[in-house]
Amino acid sequence: AQSVTQLDSQVPVFEEAPVELRCNYSSSVSVYLFWYVQYPNQGLQLLLKYLSGSTLVESINGFEAEFNKSQTSFHLRKPSVHISDTAEYFCAVSDAQGGSEKLVFGKGTKLTVNP
Amino acid sequence: GAGVSQSPSNKVTEKGKDVELRCDPISGHTALYWYRQRLGQGLEFLIYFQGNSAPDKSGLPSDRFSAERTGESVSTLTIQRTQQEDSAVYLCASSLYGPYNEQFFGPGTRLTVL
Numbered sequence: 525a526q527s528v529t530q531l532d533s534q535v536p537v538f539e540e541a542p543v544e545l546r547c548n549y550s551s552s553v554s555v556y557l558f559w560y561v562q563y564p565n566q567g568l569q570l571l572l573k574y575l576s577g578s579t580l581v582e583s584i585n586g587f588e589a590e591f592n593k594s595q596t597s598f599h600l601r602k603p604s605v606h607i608s609d610t611a612e613y614f615c616a617v618s619d620a621q622g623g624s625e626k627l628v629f630g631k632g633t634k635l636t637v638n639p
Numbered sequence: 640g641a642g643v644s645q646s647p648s649n650k651v652t653e654k655g656k657d658v659e660l661r662c663d664p665i666s667g668h669t670a671l672y673w674y675r676q677r678l679g680q681g682l683e684f685l686i687y688f689q690g691n692s693a694p695d696k697s698g699l700p701s702d703r704f705s706a707e708r709t710g711e712s713v714s715t716l717t718i719q720r721t722q723q724e725d726s727a728v729y730l731c732a733s734s735l736y737g738p739y740n741e742q743f744f745g746p747g748t749r750l751t752v753l
Contacts, residue, residue, distance in 0.1 A: 528681070556739050567642075568682075568730070568744040575739050614681060618738035624687065624695050625670060625738040631681040 526551040526617050530630035538638050539607055545600040545633045547589075547615030555617040557598040558627065559589055563611045571613070574598065575620075585609075610637045641665070643745035645731050651751045652721055660716045660748045664733030671714050672732045672742060673706060682730060688714060689736060721752045 527550045537543050549555065559571040572583040579591040589600045598615060612634045616627040644663045652658050664671050673685040684698040688708040699705070703721075708714040718725055728749050732742040 530681075533679075560744075567746045568732075570741040573739075573741070616682075620738065624697070625689065625734075625736075626672065626684040626687050626695065626698065627674075627682070627742060628684065629674075629681040631679070 526553075526555065526619070526628045528615050528617055528628055528630035530615055530633050532633050533631065534634045534636070536636045536638060537605055540604045542603050543601065543605050543609075543635065545613050545615075545635065547598045547600065547630060549596050549598065549615070549617050551596075551617060551619075554620040556620050557589075557591060558616040558618070559583075559587070559598075559600050560614045560616060560629075561611045562614070562632075568614070571600075605635075605637045607637050607639060609635060611635060643731055643733050643743050645729075645745040645748050647748060648746065649749045649751075651753065653753050654723060655720055657717065657719045658721055658750065660718075660729050660731075660750070662714045662716070662731030662733075662745060664712070664714070664731070665743055667711075667735075668733035668743070669711050669736050670734045670740075670742075671708055672734075673714070673716050674730045674732065675727045676730060676747075677727045685716070685729075718750075721750075723752050726750055726752045 557574040561571045574591045582588045615630040671688045674682040687695040703719045706716045728747040730747045731745045734740045734742045
């Protein structure tokens with residue numbers, strides 16, 4: 525069985541500060557890794573994903589995440605956040621070995637960017 | 640194009656009543672998923688449909704929960720004899736086939752059981 529742990533339920537930061545949202549996973553098989561974001565009053569949408577190859581993946585709005593197999597982590601980072609980054613962020617994994625296609629989600633981290 | 644739609648957006652019901660939630664996936668998406676999000680919790684997988692294959696029902700919490708999908712179109716999630724612990728936001732997602740593909744989520748149905 526797979527599980528995802530997001531250690532921080534809430535992260536408040538000031539605008540233009542760096543931020544890291546932590547995600548650790550547990551799985552007996554290889555996985556695909558995802559970060560989904562839910563902006564206020566909007567549905568969940570994909571932010572970025574790791575499938576294979578380079579362990580560093582980036583989104584179009586400046587977020588990046590690095591897959592660390594030895595630490596089973598996929599932390600999300602941004603060097604300078606904006607007010608518009610205020611949202612709830614969910615880390616998720618899926619089975620890369622042909623098992624179920626379901627996503628297993630963490631409990632989410634609410635990022636609040638203050639002026 | 641149109642995204643995933645769900646109806647109703649809100650549903651308030653009395654304990655013991657049956658409810659039916661509807662999901663219209665993106666056209667051409669063969670995979671359809673139902674998830675549940677309880678207050679303060681992550682998304683919990685309920686059921687997965689892929690084309691004409693047998694659905695993966697491994698996440699359904701009890702036999703009061705069931706779901707159907709007609710071909711590669713509309714899906715309905717039915718909860719019988721609702722309980723207060725069924726109160727949650729029920730999310731539907733659709734995707735192209737493959738666990739590496741992005742899942743596109745609907746806006747959800749907020750179910751409140753009194």
